[in-house]
Amino acid sequence: MKIAILGGTGKEGSGLGFRWAAxxxxxxxxSRTAEKGEAAAEEMQxxxxxxxxxxxxxxxxxxxxDxxxxxxxxxxxxxTLAGVYDEVQGKLLVTVVxxxxxxxxxxxxxxxGLSAAEEAQQQLGEGVTVxxxxxxxxxxxxxxxxxxxxxxxxxxxxxxVDKEIVAALCRxxxxxxxxxxxxxxxxxxxxxxAVLLGINIRHKITGAGIRITGxxxx
Amino acid sequence: MKIAILGGTGKEGSGLGFRWAAxxxxxxxxSRTAEKGEAAAEEMQxxxxxxxxxxxxxxxxxxxxDxxxxxxxxxxxxxTLAGVYDEVQGKLLVTVVxxxxxxxxxxxxxxxGLSAAEEAQQQLGEGVTVxxxxxxxxxxxxxxxxxxxxxxxxxxxxxxVDKEIVAALCRxxxxxxxxxxxxxxxxxxxxxxAVLLGINIRHKITGAGIRITGxxxx
Numbered sequence: 001m002k003i004a005i006l007g008g009t010g011k012e013g014s015g016l017g018f019r020w021a022a023x024x025x026x027x028x029x030x031s032r033t034a035e036k037g038e039a040a041a042e043e044m045q046x047x048x049x050x051x052x053x054x055x056x057x058x059x060x061x062x063x064x065x066d067x068x069x070x071x072x073x074x075x076x077x078x079x080t081l082a083g084v085y086d087e088v089q090g091k092l093l094v095t096v097v098x099x100x101x102x103x104x105x106x107x108x109x110x111x112x113g114l115s116a117a118e119e120a121q122q123q124l125g126e127g128v129t130v131x132x133x134x135x136x137x138x139x140x141x142x143x144x145x146x147x148x149x150x151x152x153x154x155x156x157x158x159x160x161v162d163k164e165i166v167a168a169l170c171r172x173x174x175x176x177x178x179x180x181x182x183x184x185x186x187x188x189x190x191x192x193x194a195v196l197l198g199i200n201i202r203h204k205i206t207g208a209g210i211r212i213t214g215x216x217x218x
Numbered sequence: 219m220k221i222a223i224l225g226g227t228g229k230e231g232s233g234l235g236f237r238w239a240a241x242x243x244x245x246x247x248x249s250r251t252a253e254k255g256e257a258a259a260e261e262m263q264x265x266x267x268x269x270x271x272x273x274x275x276x277x278x279x280x281x282x283x284d285x286x287x288x289x290x291x292x293x294x295x296x297x298t299l300a301g302v303y304d305e306v307q308g309k310l311l312v313t314v315v316x317x318x319x320x321x322x323x324x325x326x327x328x329x330x331g332l333s334a335a336e337e338a339q340q341q342l343g344e345g346v347t348v349x350x351x352x353x354x355x356x357x358x359x360x361x362x363x364x365x366x367x368x369x370x371x372x373x374x375x376x377x378x379v380d381k382e383i384v385a386a387l388c389r390x391x392x393x394x395x396x397x398x399x400x401x402x403x404x405x406x407x408x409x410x411x412a413v414l415l416g417i418n419i420r421h422k423i424t425g426a427g428i429r430i431t432g433x434x435x436x
Contacts, residue, residue: 151431154413179416181325182324185413188409195403208430208433210429210430210431212417213426
């Protein structure tokens with residue numbers, strides 16, 4: 001698959017892109033400027049000589065991709081999406097955005113009463129399918145391909161078929177994706193990010209995550 | 219500790235009470251009528267002959283206890299708390315309530331914009347300390363004392379010292395309690411209940427739960 005990562009120079013976006021590129025996907029690192037995206041892509045390419053990685057500005061990255069991943073701070077979400085509105089029409093947009101207010105360990109309720117994922121869906125309209133995922137993973141070990149990530153990914157979206165595509169991306173990145181219901185449920189995954197951050201702070205760790213228990217073995 | 223369980227005849231409340239009684243706590247099963255509470259207590263007492271279990275109506279149960287557990291459907295929360303308002307003043311109230319709308323697998327945002335736990339705190343006032351916990355455990359195996367519960371408990375509340383008390387109750391019931399931050403964060407634990415219910419439905423299981431990963435071993 002041809003995957004564009006908007007905000008792909010950040011730690012989580014580049015970490016996911018790295019794992020997807022290593023798994024054989026074509027990855028386009030999007031950034032506010034083409035130069036920054038290209039620089040990040042070159043640096044990743046050097047580590048993964050057999051992978052196909054390029055860099056571009058966010059709009060060009062989105063235009064070239066089959067699937068678009070949104071990996072920016074919540075504060076940049078609206079502006080980033082406005083800049084790729086036309087380029088993402090007809091595509092699947094996977095958002096990893098989790099709003100963090102102040103203090104960051106306290107769940108931030110957005111003024112809209114919605115999740116950031118639902119706000120993205122409203123902004124982009126019905127021509128785009130938004131799925132929320134990867135809110136609760138810690139970026140620290142993504143670029144160590146041998147590291148066994150001990151966490152599950154909650155996948156929220158309206159259609160099972162789209163969530164299957166994202167579940168495959170979870171597997172390709174070394175994680176288990178779990179259908180967590182409707183896009184409205186993304187408010188839970190987004191809020192969990194703040195809870196896990198608080199757990200990190202209180203325990204002086206960096207990688208708190210979640211596992212869903214009680215499921216039959218795969 | 220002397221623990222009253224309001225709505226203690228339900229599956230989760232009676233299951234927690236069973237485990238706490240087995241661990242040596244004095245347990246008072248509260249119900250809308252004293253008769254129902256007494257009947258449930260007698261039935262539990264027969265299984266745990268060395269435990270101290272009694273039944274009462276919710277107000278008498280709350281009056282007699284050091285710590286009060288609220289285990290009723292969300293729809294009954296306001297009325298139940300109104301009936302014990304005086305009896306719980308000065309005490310710790312642990313709420314296990316998780317609002318479930320329709321469909322139950324979809325996160326229900328309360329009209330207040332708050333969590334059920336915060337609504338309880340507002341209703342009871344500053345004289346009562348509300349802590350949210352046990353939202354995400356499955357009740358099915360609580361009364362099997364040999365069953366190893368594979369789940370963690372998120373504990374939300376304002377003061378660490380109160381959350382320590384609840385963490386001890388988690389241990390006494392065979393689970394690990396984790397400080398999940400401020401009472402406002404209860405909205406995540408409550409929402410997770412709907413997510414886990416959806417996972418149960420989709421996988422035809424009954425006991426989906428969560429574990430927090432990345433923590434040092436205890």
